[in-house]
Amino acid sequence: MHYWQMQPIPAKMAHLFQLRKPSVRIPQPRIPDKWLAAFESDTDLVEQRVAIIMAWVVLITMPMYQTSHHLRNVDSEGLWMAELLFRIPGVLCGLLTLAALHFGRPQLPARALLRMLGISVMVMILALFLIHYRDHPDNMTQLSNGLVITFFGVTALAIRGLREWCLVFLTPFVIFLVIAPFAGIPRAMLLPLLFDPMVMVVITLVATAAVRHLRIREFLARQELTEIASTDQLTGLLNRRPMHPLMVHEVNRARRTGTPFSIVLGDLDRFKKVNDTYGHEAGDLVLQETARRLQAAIRAQDIVCRWGGEELLILLPETGPEGAGQVAEKIRAAMDDAPVQTGNEVIHQTISLGVSSFRPDDTVTTLISRADEALYEAKSAGRNRVVQADQPG
Numbered sequence: 001m002h003y004w005q006m007q008p009i010p011a012k013m014a015h016l017f018q019l020r021k022p023s024v025r026i027p028q029p030r031i032p033d034k035w036l037a038a039f040e041s042d043t044d045l046v047e048q049r050v051a052i053i054m055a056w057v058v059l060i061t062m063p064m065y066q067t068s069h070h071l072r073n074v075d076s077e078g079l080w081m082a083e084l085l086f087r088i089p090g091v092l093c094g095l096l097t098l099a100a101l102h103f104g105r106p107q108l109p110a111r112a113l114l115r116m117l118g119i120s121v122m123v124m125i126l127a128l129f130l131i132h133y134r135d136h137p138d139n140m141t142q143l144s145n146g147l148v149i150t151f152f153g154v155t156a157l158a159i160r161g162l163r164e165w166c167l168v169f170l171t172p173f174v175i176f177l178v179i180a181p182f183a184g185i186p187r188a189m190l191l192p193l194l195f196d197p198m199v200m201v202v203i204t205l206v207a208t209a210a211v212r213h214l215r216i217r218e219f220l221a222r223q224e225l226t227e228i229a230s231t232d233q234l235t236g237l238l239n240r241r242p243m244h245p246l247m248v249h250e251v252n253r254a255r256r257t258g259t260p261f262s263i264v265l266g267d268l269d270r271f272k273k274v275n276d277t278y279g280h281e282a283g284d285l286v287l288q289e290t291a292r293r294l295q296a297a298i299r300a301q302d303i304v305c306r307w308g309g310e311e312l313l314i315l316l317p318e319t320g321p322e323g324a325g326q327v328a329e330k331i332r333a334a335m336d337d338a339p340v341q342t343g344n345e346v347i348h349q350t351i352s353l354g355v356s357s358f359r360p361d362d363t364v365t366t367l368i369s370r371a372d373e374a375l376y377e378a379k380s381a382g383r384n385r386v387v388q389a390d391q392p393g
């Protein structure tokens with residue numbers, strides 16, 4: 001039997017594997033508030049990629065169309081100049097997009113670049129439509145084909161959905177419909193020319209909604225897996241895995257900006273005795289209650305993780321030795337002041353804590369090792385106390 005055949009799917013993840021009845025509607029899955037920021041940066045990444053691809057498409061196709069008039073039976077000096085004029089903004093937007101996204105930090109968000117690309121291409125094709133109709137009303141097949149291609153491309157750019165599509169596609173299109181009769185094109189003449197392009201718009205809208213739906217589901221599954229992989233199942237705290245990158249981030253920030261930060265390493269005192277005396281289940285309850293008290297003692301921006309068995313690590317951003325000492329003492333008191341009730345047992349559980357604060361020559365390893373030494377000192381000095389590696393100055 002294969003490994004995967006033997007493993008039950010955890011209840012928390014079961015919905016990810018459920019087979020659903022296909023539905024005609026494409027309801028977009030709801031993204032929980034806690035993941036909105038992550039989804040925003042995910043969307044930005046998708047938009048960056050789409051913007052780069054679209055910029056290349058524009059930069060390749062615009063010169064191609066500009067130099068192929070004789071092949072497309074629209075050879076005329078006046079038209080050539082007019083087309084060049086309306087293609088220049090699209091080409092400039094393409095170049096700006098590539099410059100912004102390929103080289104260095106993008107100064108403009110990908111969303112703004114996509115809007116610029118979409119609107120410039122829409123304005124170009126609709127203006128060319130008006131100009132061509134004035135000069136060659138009997139030869140509009142080429143332009144109708146151009147509309148199909150452009151409507152598809154611009155509709156596909158609206159990664160964020162209908163509101164974005166209204167801005168890049170619908171607004172220029174409605175303006176075009178309003179001014180077309182004034183430019184000499186009766187609305188009745190427009191219908192046959194716009195029929196195929198509009199069918200293409202509907203198909204693309206449905207396809208992009210389906211892709212967006214799949215993307216959101218894939219994002220939610222990825223986030224849930226990441227959360228499961230970085231959470232300690234017993235206490236609900238973060239586990240050791242995501243803590244290292246967070247501390248590296250703080251070390252880099254402290255070096256760059258000079259902002260202090262500290263860590264507190266806590267270890268439950270004589271916890272083996274709790275397990276031996278009251279049983280493992282009672283020990284688990286003590287760990288859960290400890291996690292709850294720790295979280296109540298720290299600020300929202302502080303991060304607490306289960307570092308090992310009965311060891312906890314607290315990261316205190318923007319906190320120097322003095323503040324860190326106060327937080328550690330608060331945690332010590334939170335455990336010492338009230339016993340933990342586990343069923344019938346009342347357990348007086350204390351904690352020892354070692355504190356270290358960032359020094360300019362510190363790495364994550366040296367910082368942890370100083371907190372560890374301080375914790376060892378706290379244990380040697382009798383437990384239920386705080387020892388600071390860096391004395392408040």
Ligand SMILES: Nc1nc2c(ncn2[C@@H]2O[C@H](COP(=O)(O)OP(=O)(O)OP(=O)(O)O)[C@@H](O)[C@H]2O)c(=O)[nH]1
Nearest residue numbers: 267268269270271272273275280283284309310379
């Ligand atoms: N119940 C329970 N116990 C755990 C868990 N993880 C680690 N432990 C126990 O924690 C105990 C740690 O014991 P020691 O490392 O000897 O330290 P201690 O008894 O706390 O003594 P000091 O640290 O010196 O004060 C061991 O008995 C582990 O089995 C857990 O998830 N649940």
